[in-house]
Structure formats: structure tokens, C-alpha cells
Amino acid sequence: MRLTHDTPLFPLQQGRITRQAHVDLPEGTFEEEFARNGFFGRTTHLYRTHPTTAWTRIEGPLRPHSYDLNQLPPQVAEAMFGSVEPAFAPVCLLHNDDVALHWVTPGPMDFFYRNADGDDVYYIHAGGGRLETVFGNLDYTKGDYLVLPRGTTYRFLPSEGEQRYLLIESFSEVSIPDRNQLGPNALFDPAMIDVPVLAPVDDTPKEWAVHIKRENAITKVFYPFNPCDVVGWKGDLTVWRINVKDIRPILSARYHLPPSAHSTFIARNFVICSFLPRPFEEEEGAMRVPFYHSNIDYDEVLFYSDGHFFSREGIGPGMMTWHPQGIHHGPHPKAIPASRQKDRTDEVAVMVDTWRPLKATTAAGLVENQEYWASWK
Numbered sequence: 001m002r003l004t005h006d007t008p009l010f011p012l013q014q015g016r017i018t019r020q021a022h023v024d025l026p027e028g029t030f031e032e033e034f035a036r037n038g039f040f041g042r043t044t045h046l047y048r049t050h051p052t053t054a055w056t057r058i059e060g061p062l063r064p065h066s067y068d069l070n071q072l073p074p075q076v077a078e079a080m081f082g083s084v085e086p087a088f089a090p091v092c093l094l095h096n097d098d099v100a101l102h103w104v105t106p107g108p109m110d111f112f113y114r115n116a117d118g119d120d121v122y123y124i125h126a127g128g129g130r131l132e133t134v135f136g137n138l139d140y141t142k143g144d145y146l147v148l149p150r151g152t153t154y155r156f157l158p159s160e161g162e163q164r165y166l167l168i169e170s171f172s173e174v175s176i177p178d179r180n181q182l183g184p185n186a187l188f189d190p191a192m193i194d195v196p197v198l199a200p201v202d203d204t205p206k207e208w209a210v211h212i213k214r215e216n217a218i219t220k221v222f223y224p225f226n227p228c229d230v231v232g233w234k235g236d237l238t239v240w241r242i243n244v245k246d247i248r249p250i251l252s253a254r255y256h257l258p259p260s261a262h263s264t265f266i267a268r269n270f271v272i273c274s275f276l277p278r279p280f281e282e283e284e285g286a287m288r289v290p291f292y293h294s295n296i297d298y299d300e301v302l303f304y305s306d307g308h309f310f311s312r313e314g315i316g317p318g319m320m321t322w323h324p325q326g327i328h329h330g331p332h333p334k335a336i337p338a339s340r341q342k343d344r345t346d347e348v349a350v351m352v353d354t355w356r357p358l359k360a361t362t363a364a365g366l367v368e369n370q371e372y373w374a375s376w377k
């Protein structure tokens with residue numbers, strides 16, 4: 001028999017508990033959620049007398065990681081991988097067979113790029129400009145997600161100023177999750193999506209290049225004309241854009257919703273969530289910060305883009321944490337009383353939860369805070 005929520009024996013209960021998870025915790029306890037499928041499946045709550053992150057030391061390879069991407073040297077891709085185009089040199093930080101996370105600081109590109117390995121989802125942390133694609137042009141700015149299906153030919157023409165993008169490269173098709181009973185217009189109305197608009201292209205007679213990435217090797221194909229020479233298109237597969245300001249997070253005044261309520265994109269074996277400014281839970285006994293957990297089925301990456309991050313002290317914009325499955329995390333102990341002093345959170349953060357374990361690259365190691373694990377003590 002497969003045990004489910006509907007199995008008559010369950011939920012079992014022992015000792016001091018609260019019947020409603022995340023609300024009115026027994027005095028002096030810290031709640032841990034022990035759950036399958038990223039808090040979406042079978043779940044047990046453990047009421048503990050200490051935060052599970054209050055370790056004294058850790059031996060062995062498993063530990064939480066934190067990276068300050070602001071500190072990545074501008075020429076790191078060139079230094080590490082040899083010949084790359086300075087105008088477009090994604091630096092891979094974490095990866096597995098489903099997804100790869102890169103940091104991109106592009107300049108104006110005099111060539112086009114095409115990723116034959118996967119879909120490209122950009123989160124624009126800083127900067128903006130014009131994205132030229134085979135479907136037309138799309139202006140973009142801070143807070144935009146740009147979704148480019150595998151095989152799209154494109155280039156960035158950033159405007160002046162600092163450009164810092166998180167690239168989530170997906171080796172399967174990226175889509176948006178079902179809204180189920182929230183209805184089709186929840187979180188963001190599909191009508192808020194923008195797509196490129198065809199416009200006359202630069203038809204300067206010269207040699208135009210398309211750099212195609214296939215199995216991480218670049219092949220350059222050259223044309224005597226602009227390769228974005230499309231004068232019309234129809235269909236349901238294209239580049240699209242949504243800004244985090246146009247995502248309206250759902251919340252409950254009386255219950256701390258799990259991360260899955262903040263899912264923005266899904267793909268094979270991973271999910272992308274957006275944590276956005278919103279009021280805190282207002283009922284006195286309702287938790288306002290995440291429960292402790294080891295997210296037993298997922299590795300969890302959080303990129304912090306803006307605001308004050310309620311679950312972590314010492315983390316600022318442009319930083320990224322990686323909590324591998326199996327080791328605990330949760331609110332920093334100081335965050336629990338701090339959350340009681342405020343009515344809302346102003347955070348903007350992008351989370352990537354991956355089913356399969358991630359690996360960190362040497363580039364990530366250059367900007368890792370080696371003492372992060374100790375900051376939890």
C-alpha cells in the first residue's frame with residue numbers, strides 16, 4: 001500500500017505539536033518541515049527545542065554555500081576558459097544535467113548567439129537595453145525575466161551602465177505552472193506578457209556571425225546578410241518577457257505559504273520561484289519566516305536581487321546561496337523576532353530548486369564565502 005494523506009492512519013501525532021502547521025507553535029519550539037517534493041508531497045512537522053542550524057562544526061563535503069557575484073572579476077570567463085567574446089561570456093556557477101546557472105555581464109554584441117543546448121531564462125538584476133531576436137526586438141530593464149526558447153537567434157544591445165544578468169539555462173522546455181483553483185489570471189495575467197516586435201533590421205552589407213553553442217562548444221556561422229531577416233512570423237513559440245513588478249504574489253494573512261506558491265516557471269526536474277514584496281502574515285500566532293527544513297528532495301539556490309532578506313542576515317543584492325539537499329536551513333535566529341517588528345517584506349529574490357544535485361564550478365569557488373556555514377551557529 002502506498003501511504004498518502006488519505007491513508008486513515010495519518011497524520012500520526014506524538015508529543016507537543018500544533019494541529020495547524022506554521023501557526024501557534026508550542027512554546028519554546030522551532031518547527032521543522034520534513035517533506036517530499038519541495039513541500040508539495042507527504043509531510044511531517046517536527047517540533048524541536050533548538051534551531052536545526054545551530055551546529056558547532058561540520059566535517060565532510062556537505063554544507064551550505066554563499067557566493068558574492070558582485071566580486072566576480074570582469075575577465076573571469078576569459079581567464080578561465082581561454083578565448084571568449086568579452087561582449088557575451090556567461091560564467092557558469094552551478095550546474096547539473098537539467099539546469100545551469102550563469103552570471104552574464106554583456107556589452108553590445110556585434111554578433112548573434114544561438115543556444116542549441118537549452119532554453120535561456122535571463123533575470124535582469126541590473127541594467128537593460130534592447131534584445132534583438134529573430135522574432136523582432138524587445139526592450140528590457142531591471143526585474144525582467146526574458147525567456148528564449150532553445151535555438152533562438154539573438155543578441156543583446158545593452159544601454160549604458162552596469163549590466164548584470166542571472167542566466168538560468170534549462171535543458172528542457174520552460175513553461176509556466178498551472179494556476180489550478182487560483183484561476184488563469186493569478187500571479188500574472190498572461191496578457192502582461194510581452195513579445196518581440198518586428199522592426200527593420202540593420203542591413204549593412206558585411207559579414208554577420210552567429211555563434212552557436214552545442215554541447216558547450218561554439219561554432220561560428222557567417223552570412224553576407226543580417227541573419228535576423230524575418231519579415232513575418234506566426235505561431236505559439238517565441239521569446240517572451242515578464243517583469244517581477246507585474247507578478248502579484250499570493251499570500252495568506254493567517255498562514256505562511258510554502259515556496260511552491262511563488263513558482264514562476266517549471267521545467268524538467270527544476271522550478272524557478274520569485275519571492276517578491278508582500279505584506280507579512282498578520283495573525284499573531286502565524287509564522288512570518290520560513291520553517292526549518294532540509295528540502296530533502298531538492299537542492300535550493302537563492303539569488304538575492306533587491307531589498308532586505310527576512311530569512312538571512314549578512315546577505316545583500318547580487319549574492320547567491322546554495323543549500324544542498326540533506327543539510328538544514330531556515331530563518332537566521334535573529335530573523336524570527338525581527339520579522340515581528342515589520343508589516344511587510346521588500347525582498348526580490350529568485351529561487352531555483354533542482355531535483356538532482358548541483359555541482360559548483362571553479363568560478364563559483366572564487367567568490368564563495370568560506371565561512372557561511374558558520375554564520376548559522
Ligand SMILES: [Fe+2]
Pocket residue numbers: 293295300329
Ligand atoms: Fe529552503
